[in-house]
Amino acid sequence: MSMDRRKFFHLATCGTLGLAGASLPIVRAGVRGSWLPSGEALAAKRWAMVVDLKKVLEKEDSAKLIKACHSAHNVPSIDDPQEEVKWIWEEHFEEVFPEQSHEFLPESLHEKPVLVFCNHCDNPPCVRVCPTQATWKREDDGVVMMDWHRCIGCRYCIAACPYGSRSFNWRDPRPSIAEQNPSFPTRTRGVVEKCNFCEERLRRGELPACVEACEHGGLVFGDLEDPDSEVRKLLRVRHSLRRRPGLGTKPSVFYLVDDVCEDTVKEILGEDLQEANGR
Amino acid sequence: MYDAGKVIAGLLIALVLFTLPVLYHVVSGESVAIEKLELGVPEGVTECVRSADFMRREHMHLLVDWRDAVVREGKRIDEESGFRMSLTATCLGCHQKSQEFCFRCHEFSGVKTPYCWECHVDPTGSQ
Numbered sequence: 001m002s003m004d005r006r007k008f009f010h011l012a013t014c015g016t017l018g019l020a021g022a023s024l025p026i027v028r029a030g031v032r033g034s035w036l037p038s039g040e041a042l043a044a045k046r047w048a049m050v051v052d053l054k055k056v057l058e059k060e061d062s063a064k065l066i067k068a069c070h071s072a073h074n075v076p077s078i079d080d081p082q083e084e085v086k087w088i089w090e091e092h093f094e095e096v097f098p099e100q101s102h103e104f105l106p107e108s109l110h111e112k113p114v115l116v117f118c119n120h121c122d123n124p125p126c127v128r129v130c131p132t133q134a135t136w137k138r139e140d141d142g143v144v145m146m147d148w149h150r151c152i153g154c155r156y157c158i159a160a161c162p163y164g165s166r167s168f169n170w171r172d173p174r175p176s177i178a179e180q181n182p183s184f185p186t187r188t189r190g191v192v193e194k195c196n197f198c199e200e201r202l203r204r205g206e207l208p209a210c211v212e213a214c215e216h217g218g219l220v221f222g223d224l225e226d227p228d229s230e231v232r233k234l235l236r237v238r239h240s241l242r243r244r245p246g247l248g249t250k251p252s253v254f255y256l257v258d259d260v261c262e263d264t265v266k267e268i269l270g271e272d273l274q275e276a277n278g279r
Numbered sequence: 280m281y282d283a284g285k286v287i288a289g290l291l292i293a294l295v296l297f298t299l300p301v302l303y304h305v306v307s308g309e310s311v312a313i314e315k316l317e318l319g320v321p322e323g324v325t326e327c328v329r330s331a332d333f334m335r336r337e338h339m340h341l342l343v344d345w346r347d348a349v350v351r352e353g354k355r356i357d358e359e360s361g362f363r364m365s366l367t368a369t370c371l372g373c374h375q376k377s378q379e380f381c382f383r384c385h386e387f388s389g390v391k392t393p394y395c396w397e398c399h400v401d402p403t404g405s406q
Contacts, residue, residue: 032341035348035364038355074400138353147350148398182367182402203355 040205044223046142047120047197048252049211050231050240054260056115056218062090065115068213069195074186076169076176085167087195088117088210097255100241108260115219117210118165118195119243119251120144126157126166135192142224142252143197153190162244163251166194224252316387318380324373328360342366342395366399377401 003011056062069088070077078084090113094101097114124144127137134150135157137143158166172189180186184200187193198208206212211219222231231254234240239258242251280286295302303309327334329341345364348354355363362369374380378401381393 032337032344034358035345035352035354036356036358037353038363041353041355140353145350149346149350180400182400184400185398186400188397203353 038203040203042202042205042207044141044229045225046122046223046252047202048142048222048224048231048254049197049208050220050222050234051115051253051255052218052220052234053112053114053255053257054262055216057112057260059216060214060218062113062115065210065213065219066090068209069117069198071179072181072184072198072201072209073196074173074177074181074184075193076173076186077178078171078173078176083170085169085173085193087167087193088115090114091116096243097241099244099246106261106264108264109257114255115210116163116165116243117253118144118197119163119249119253120195120197122250122252123248125160125162125247125249129156129160131156141202143199143202144194145199146192146194146196148185148187148191148193151191153192155192157192162247162249166192168192316384318374318384320373321375326360327373328357328362328369366395367402371402376403 066088069075070086073087075087076085092111093105093109093114094111096116101109120143122137122142124135124137126135127144130136131154132150132152134147134152136145136147138145153168155168158168169187169189169191173187174180177186198206198210201208207221208219211221220230220234222229224231226232234256235254238256240254240256242254329337334341345357345366349364357364371377371380377393377396381395385392
């Protein structure tokens with residue numbers, strides 16, 4: 001059989017096209033589905049937390065709030081401070097608010113333990129530095145998320161976060177988890193973790209675990225963009241602080257501090273104050 | 280062709296050597312059939328999120344798609360099946376223990392052990 005050049009190219013082209021057509025069903029099998037949101041999720045434009053400092057200090061059981069969070073999220077309890085992992089914990093007032101503190105603070109604030117956790121900043125520095133986009137700010141509700149599947153453990157985010165909100169798993173966390181919660185994953189060695197504003201609970205229509213563990217409303221959770229929300233109402237009438245405001249990270253966590261000195265004021269000034277006010 | 284006899288004889292010998300494992304079983308009549316792996320699903324369960332054939336071929340890709348949809352897009356429901364996209368609740372809801380389903384089949388097929396369970400907790404505690 002003899003074939004000229006022209007005919008060979010014709011046949012080769014037709015053959016290639018035929019093969020491409022035949023493989024189309026295989027390529028189409030790559031489309032594996034479409035997804036829907038869950039109907040029961042709580043929604044907000046920007047989730048925020050208000051910590052009522054006096055209520056938390058005097059009425060709430062902080063250890064219980066911490067335990068509620070840590071057991072819900074399989075956070076390991078490691079005693080070694082160099083390797084500990086924490087999502088919510090306590091720090092002295094002066095360390096939480098270094099720019100708003102001075103050596104003449106009232107007794108009611110001096111070295112008092114303040115609950116701290118991820119601030120879910122509006123302008124999060126951890127997100128800017130993440131090389132794999134394992135951490136990102138969710139555009140629809142402002143939650144600073146983490147995708148542990150993607151985290152490569154470079155710890156840039158730990159260096160970038162000015163609040164120390166992130167922990168690194170220096171060792172396999174599983175042996176240090178007393179009781180595993182099967183509905184939430186653990187992490188592995190070499191992964192960074194932090195508070196996720198209970199994103200998985202919001203999706204089920206539940207409030208964050210720490211808020212739910214409050215018995216006296218010490219923590220209030222709501223939508224910062226909704227002027228009628230509980231958090232906005234509190235911020236409108238009470239004096240609040242944000243951590244390290246000069247850095248421009250714009251935290252979504254606020255601390256109410258205006259009534260912490262109330263008792264001291266009454267004690268010192270007593271009736272003088274009432275008289276002064278009366279005049 | 281030079282030395283055609285030698286070359287062809289050599290090729291034949293090579294062919295026999297290479298196919299010796301197969302020929303051995305053909306000649307000896309020993310069974311080479313591999314026993315079918317019985318993974319089993321609980322009684323009363325008739326449907327999966329996709330066809331069994333699709334799942335055998337594509338489950339790893341589907342799981343990655345589900346993962347991205349849930350974690351990165353905040354989606355929760357698989358539209359085609361109506362099931363909640365959850366490895367521990369939906370998949371293990373039928374396929375009981377990861378140890379007995381995922382690991383056994385991966386071992387049988389000679390592929391890498393799935394690393395899902397390094398983080399995800401098997402609710403049946405089988406890992």
